[in-house]
Amino acid sequence: MSTSHAEHDHGHGSGNGDHVPHVLPFKVYIGTFSTLLFLTVVTVGASYVDLGHMGNLIVALLIATIKASVVALIFMHLKWDHKFHAIIFVSALLFLAVFIGITMSDTQFRGEAEAIEAKNPVDLKDPFKAERAGDVAVPKAAAAPAAAGSAAPAAGSAAPAATPAKH
Amino acid sequence: MANTATVDELGHSPEVRGKNYLNQTAGVWSWLTTVDHKRIGIMYLVSVLVGFGLGGIFALLVRLELLTAKKTIMDASQYNQAFTLHGAAMVFLFIIPSIPASLGNFFLPLMIGAKDVAFPRLNLLSLYLYWIGAIFMLAAIVTGGVDTGWTFYVPYASGVSTTSVISATFGVFVMGFSSILTGLNFIVTLHKLRAPGMSWYRMPLFLWSLYATSIIQVLATPVLGITLLLLIFERAFHIGIFDPTLGGDPVLFQHFFWFYSHPAVYIMILPGMGVATEILATNSQRRVFGYKAIAFSSVAIALVSFLVWGHHMFVSGQSELSSAIFSFLTFFVAIPSGVKMFNWLGTLWGGSIRFTVPMLYGIAFLFLFGIGGLTGLFLGMLSVDLHLHDTYFVVAHFHYVMMGSTAIAFFGGLHHWWPKMTGKMYDEKLARVGFALTFIGFNWTFFTQFILGTRGMPRRYYNYLDQYQPLHAFSTYGSWVLGLGFLITFICLARSLKTGAPAPANPWDSATLEWQTQSPPITENFEKAPIVTLDAYERPAEETA
DSSP states (O other): OOOOOGGGGTOSOOSSSOOOOOOOOHHHHHHHHHHHHHHHHHHHHHHTSOOHHHHHHHHHHHHHHHHHHHIIIIITOGGGSOHHHHHHHHHHHHHHHHHHHHHHHHHTTTTHHHHHHHHSOOOTTSHHHHHHHHTSOOOHHHHHHHHTSOSOGGGTOSSOOOOOOOO | OOOOOOTGGGTOOTTTTTOOTTTSSOSHHHHHTOOOHHHHHHHHHHHHHHHHHHHHHHHHHHHHHTTSSSOSSSOHHHHHHHHHHHHHIIIIIIIHHIIIIIIIHHHHHHHHTOSSOSOHHHHHHHHHHHHHHHHHHHHHHHTTOOOSTTTTOTTIIIIIOOSOHHHHHHHHHHHHHHHHHHHHHHHHHHHHOOOTTOOGGGSOHHHHHHHHHHHHHHHHHHHHHHHHHHHHHHHHHOOOSSOGGGTOOHHHHHHHHHHHHHHHHHHHHHHHHHHHHHHHHHHHTSOOTTHHHHHHHHHHHHHHGGGOGGGGOTTTTOOHHHHHHHHHHHGGGHHHHHHHHHHHHHHHTTOOOOOOHHHHHHHHHHHHHHHHHHHHHHHHSHHHHHHHTTBHHHHHHHHHHIIIIIIHHHHHHHHHHHHHHHSBOOOHHHHHHHHHHHHHHHHHHHHHHHHHHHTTOBTTOSSOOGGGHHHHHHHHHHHHHHHHHHHHHHHHHHHHHHHOOBOOSOTTOOOSGGGGSOSSOBTTBOSSOOOOOSOTTOOHHHHHO
């Protein structure tokens, strides 16, 4: 952003108490506003393109981050401010990334173990028997007779669900 | 009482002698409009003690109800309200503002040699916001109560409960701003207003702990505010965010809530650790062992606190991947906590230990925090937590951390700084009795609950199986001893205001800066701005040695 403002040299928060209001040309504000509007349209448009659940999420977050950065850098004058404030701003972004990122380790992977458990059902009345059959490698010869039993322990059978170990 | 320095010995001019922040101006209006951090600290102190009393009454009622396996004194819905209000009052009205807003407000500027905090008016605003939030919470109590638990879990809180959830959550929302403003004020004050010579590594460690706490307050509290606002929107306008019947995700609420509320545990415990450090250093008569290790472990705890919130949600239905990540990260908290514990023990080692009343609280803190912290590791382990989750083991664990550690440190700090704040000495014998009953009553009440929990007693149950009745009754008897201990402590401190002997400037022979002015201090704290030439906890004699 090239401007001819002498105020830019002062920066903000220089600590000398000589705080000069920082003014940008009107066209810069209009340009920034137009950019934000354009990116809003892109956000809405992107939601109509199927990039997969994760793909759409990443695109939406990317556009939102760019918009927030434009607001902070130009509208909030961070670009011409003390560099320490930029560090604070970037830390806030990292902080947000931690919050959203770790939360997504839940929302994106929720229920995945259920499929694994369905393959190796456990008889709640005799869980350790099922563990021997399902989770621990059992010689095929020993596992075969059990596998011939009921595959639906919840139906009241006392016999454990004993599918051979597959993993 | 090694040091009997008088006001005159401190070099105060005749104009200042006899004047202090308490008698400088008089009248209720002078207090309500004050910007003096000491008066604001005192008003916070009275307020949080009222909150503590309120939460304590609900605690005794809950324990009384659990004396028998069926109905004892209240019906099930009243019981739900009683444990909710106990938790909400203790967390939001008492523990979170307790040490930072009362003792911190009073002593932070004194300990760095400043006249006041950086933004005195903002400081007063934070007190008013706390009061306004408290009024909303009290309004919730009288207009139908709250029965959601202090965690306000959805969808019960957003759509099912018929109690005054909006009033209570809005109160917490407003109090959050109070917390943010206090944190912001402390950060700026510590950066900008340290006296000449008071470098970061010369600051008392209480201030490092307040600094770490302030970071959490500023960063985490807005998330709670947003979460509670979303909850209010969902409840009031049926906007689907968390309620599955409206298309929301209830587990997402728990993520939002614990993203604040786990760091909030460290908002509660870090200042307690800071107070304990001051007490142990003063009463060991030596410099703190491992100063930098303790200082940076406070900051490390603050940072790690943001990465472990999901360990409250192992059985919530969150993904197994998430649970594994959170369980792994949780163990990192043990490292800076262990660093602190061993450095405190290192401080005691070879020290000239005096068993003053504050020191009794300080040692009790070490003992109780040891138990509270280590049982946290049990709960951080996935396989163990599946069995102990939502049992009395969890109740016992967090009471050992919040009450056994933070509240004990708070009362230790109160006894430590009471002479400075009020200018009065208290009856040490009575204070020891109060401490002994508190310590015995606390362990009696809550250690029993570890056993109850491991035997499978779920928390928050109104009726329970007869097999748990003897242990429940035993725990309830302990709560009466605990209540009596606190009552005696209050009587002891309150009586000292009338009959206590005048306090000297430095009754405990402490090395930190707040003791280098008169008791109680003048409004400006120091007549001349102090120039610091000694390291933290260094005494003048050491300098010449």
